[in-house]
Amino acid sequence: MRIGINTRFLLSSKMEGFGWYTYEVVKRLVENHPEHEFIFFFDRPYDPKFVFAENVTPVVLFPPARHPVLFVWWFEYSIKKALKKYDIDLFYSPDGYLSLKSPVPQVGVIHDLNFEHHPEDIPASPLRYLRKYFPKFAKKARHILTVSDYSKQDIVKSYGISTSKITVAWNGASETFVPLKAEEIAEIRTEKTNGRPYFIFVGAIHPRKNVGRLIEAFGKFALVNPDIDLMIVGESLWANKASSIPEVSEDLKKRILFSGHVSLEALNKLMGAAFALAYIPYFEGFGIPLVEAMRCGIPIISGNLTCLPEVAGEAAIYVNPFDTDEVSKAMIYLASDEQKHAELSQKSLERSVLFSWDYTAETTWNVIADILSS
Known part of the structure; x- marks a missing residue:
């Protein structure tokens, strides 16, 4: 045929x-x-x-x-x-x-x-x-x-x-996404964020990806936690709508890295070295970054709308993507509770085999x- x-x-x-x-x-x-x-x-x-x-x-x-x-x-x-x-x-x-x-x-x-x-x-x-x-x-x-x-x-x-x-x-998700060894994580963080842990977002900077509110939530988190940064991986889509990215202070800018589009190999490393995935679109058909994070064994903070709970299952903390206070509280919680971080890491790995x-x-x-x- x-x-x-x-x-x-x-x-x-x-x-x-x-x-x-x-x-x-x-x-x-x-x-x-x-x-x-x-x-x-x-x-x-x-x-x-x-x-x-x-x-x-x-x-x-x-x-x-x-x-x-x-x-x-x-x-x-x-x-x-x-x-x-x-x-x-x-x-x-x-x-x-x-x-x-x-x-x-x-x-x-x-x-x-x-x-x-x-x-x-x-x-x-x-x-x-x-x-x-x-x-x-x-x-x-x-x-x-x-x-x-x-x-x-x-x-x-x-x-x-x-x-x-x-x-x-x-x-x-690509089979190249795997958990990284501690020395690999340290090396990548040294190169990208001066050794600091970071939340990561992966996806086009499109309004439905909700990056603006994620940045607002991170700003609230940053007032409480001075140790963890935010990395945004992705290029603008529908550039005339990208104004949803808010203005932030000069101090906060130093803690937010926009990497732009990166190769698959680079994304593997950036995801694997992240402290957690912060992924809060208000509309999504699937959400492949969730599976990429699971394969790397990192915790997830996820929006609670559309398909995201179907995909992430028990591997995520769920938040209302329109409530920046709720998102920032989830960040604070995960950053302050090592046991919860370890628990979600394990659940990520376990759930990854479904995809x-x-x-x-x-x-x-x-x-x-x-x-x-x-």
């Missing part, structure tokens, strides 16, 4: 959410099923490292699709034409965007519907596109994959989709195989 895959987020210079999801799942699909041919559709020149095996044919389709008008062009014309040209039996889209005009069976991954619940977080043009097309994608798909039970129920309620049409496959990209890829393949066989 010939399986077409939307691989437009495999970008060697900037791998983030959709890109890493595509990489981890698609690489396994290709390697585990050499009996099938996979056609990768890129929207710009690709890195050869993403051609994972001999059963992959890479194809670049014009135009580069990073604007709503170009989304329509790429999926409704370029993809439609390519699916016919390459005689594709099924089209799989890890970011959920589908070709409405193509008769080819399609499987889309809808990660979350944040734009339906918090339209204020997204610029007007992308918002109009998402709200117009994603209900159509959900109905068009032969089957939908999603990343949490929370997202599944949200899709059912928001778009009137039957539960039988949606399969949940939790995300995994695997192998499982995600296997579940994805089962959905694809069922459709191909029918």
